[in-house]
Amino acid sequence: MPVVVIDRLEDAVPVARALVDGGLPAIELTLRTPVALEAIRAIATQVPEILVGAGTVVAPAQAREALDAGARFLVSPGATPSLLSAMVDTGLPFLPGTATVSEVLAVLEAGLTEMKFFPAEASGGAAFLKAISSPVPAARFCPTGGITAATAGDYLALANVGCVGGSWLTPADLLRDGDWARVEALARAAAALR
Ligand code: 3PG
Numbered sequence: 513m514p515v516v517v518i519d520r521l522e523d524a525v526p527v528a529r530a531l532v533d534g535g536l537p538a539i540e541l542t543l544r545t546p547v548a549l550e551a552i553r554a555i556a557t558q559v560p561e562i563l564v565g566a567g568t569v570v571a572p573a574q575a576r577e578a579l580d581a582g583a584r585f586l587v588s589p590g591a592t593p594s595l596l597s598a599m600v601d602t603g604l605p606f607l608p609g610t611a612t613v614s615e616v617l618a619v620l621e622a623g624l625t626e627m628k629f630f631p632a633e634a635s636g637g638a639a640f641l642k643a644i645s646s647p648v649p650a651a652r653f654c655p656t657g658g659i660t661a662a663t664a665g666d667y668l669a670l671a672n673v674g675c676v677g678g679s680w681l682t683p684a685d686l687l688r689d690g691d692w693a694r695v696e697a698l699a700r701a702a703a704a705l706r
Contacts, residue, residue, distance in 0.1 A: 513536075513538055513539075513540050513654060513656070513675050513676065513677035513678075514531050514536060514538075514539050514540065514677070514678075514679075514681040514682055514699070514702075515540045515542060515567055515656055515677045515678055515679045515681075515682075516539055516540065516541050516542060516567075516679070516681075516682045517542050517544050517545060517679065517682075517684070518541060518545060518547060518548060518551040518687075519545050519547070519687070520547070520687075521547040521550050521551055521554065523551075523687050523690070524541070524547075524550075524551035524552075524554045524555050525554055525555060525558045525559055526690070526692050527539075527682060527687065527692070527695060528555040528558075528559040528562050528564065529559055529692070530692040530693075530695040530696040530699065531562060531681065531682075531695065531696070531699045532559060532561050532562040533696050533699070534695070534696040534697065534698070534699025534700040534702075534703060535699060535700055535703035535704075536562075536681070536699045536702060536703055537562060537563055538562065538563040538564075538565065538585075539555065539562055539563070539564050539565070540565050540566070540567035540587050540677060541555065541564060541565065541566060541567060541583075542566075542567040542568040543566055543567065543568045543569060543570075543574055543578065544568050548566075549566075549577055549578070549581040550581070552564055552566055552578065552581040552582055552583050553581045553582050555582075556581070556582030556583070556584070557582065563584050563585065564582065564583060564584060565578075565583050565584055565585035565586060565587060566578030566581070566583040566585075566586050566587070567586075567587040567588075568587070568588075568589065569586050569587065569588040569595070569599065569606075570588065570589065570590070570595075571595075572594045572595055572597070572598035573598070575595070575598040575599045575601070575602050575604075575606075576598065576601070576602060578602075578604075579602040579603075579604060583604065584604065584605075585604055585605045585606060585607070586599050586602065586604055586605075586606035586607070587606065587607045587609075587628055587654075587677075588606070588607070588608050588609050588628070589609040589628065589630045589631075590608070590609045591608035591609055591610060591615060591618065591619055591622075591627070595608070596608055596619075596622055596624075605626075607626060607627055607628040607654055608622075608624065608627050608628065609627065609628040609629075609630045610627050610628065610629060610630075610651075610653075611629065611630060611631065611635040612635075613644060613647075613648065616644065616648055616651050617648070619651070620648070620650055620651060625650050625651060625652055626652050626653075626654070626674065627651060627652070627653060627654070628653070628654050628655070628656060628677075629641060629653040629654070629655040629656070629657075630655070630656050630657045631656075631657030631658060632655035632656055632657045632658060632659055632667070633657055633658030633659060633663070634657060634658060635657070637655075637663075637666075638655075638663075638666040638667050638669075638670060641653055641655065641667065641670050641672055641673060642670055644672075645670065645671060645672045649672070651672060652672050652673070652674045653672055653673050653674065654673070654674060654675045654676065654677055655667050655673060655676055655677070656676070656677035656678055657678075658678075659676055659677070659678040659680070660678065660680045661680055661698070661701060661702065661705075664676045664678070664702065664705050665705055665706075668705055668706045676705075680698070681695065681698045681699055681702055682695055682698075686698075
């Protein structure tokens with residue numbers, strides 16, 4: 513899952529095209545810049561072949577804003593009760609964020625089995641997910657945070673990992689230079705990982 517920060521609105525569509533051309537079917541557009549919602553809207557309307565979602569949903573109101581912009585899924589780094597309820601209210605699929613066993617259990621108690629594990633590398637990495645697969649087998653994760661092309665495979669090899677996310681596919685320098693061919697190549701390499 514490419515976790516993308518868009519600073520210039522005009523980059524949104526070429527980035528999405530490069531990712532989908534490289535074989536990645538989804539993009540998590542983070543709500544970290546003033547143009548993020550417009551970028552989601554542009555991708556949703558101009559690159560319908562990629563599934564665009566909103567990432568970095570940290571306040572309840574952002575869930576509805578992302579839905580209105582055309583996001584088809586939501587990702588949050590955390591999972592407060594009000595955030596969970598706002599994301600449920602959109603009717604969209606979403607990944608709440610977890611980093612500890614108690615947070616994972618709280619999300620399971622809310623009736624959700626798919627979640628983000630963030631920040632993955634700083635929170636114990638693949639070893640953490642492997643260790644909790646036996647006591648907490650119901651939870652499935654999308655780890656993100658500090659993962660690279662070199663370490664993604666360690667996560668993807670785990671039975672409780674559904675996908676892996678990160679910004680290594682769309683580094684800031686490639687976006688700044690408009691190097692869409694290189695983004696496509698990174699996407700192709702990632703698509704071949706599993
Ligand atoms: C996220 O929001 O998932 C992270 O910012 C991605 O982490 P990374 O930039 O270390 O890949």
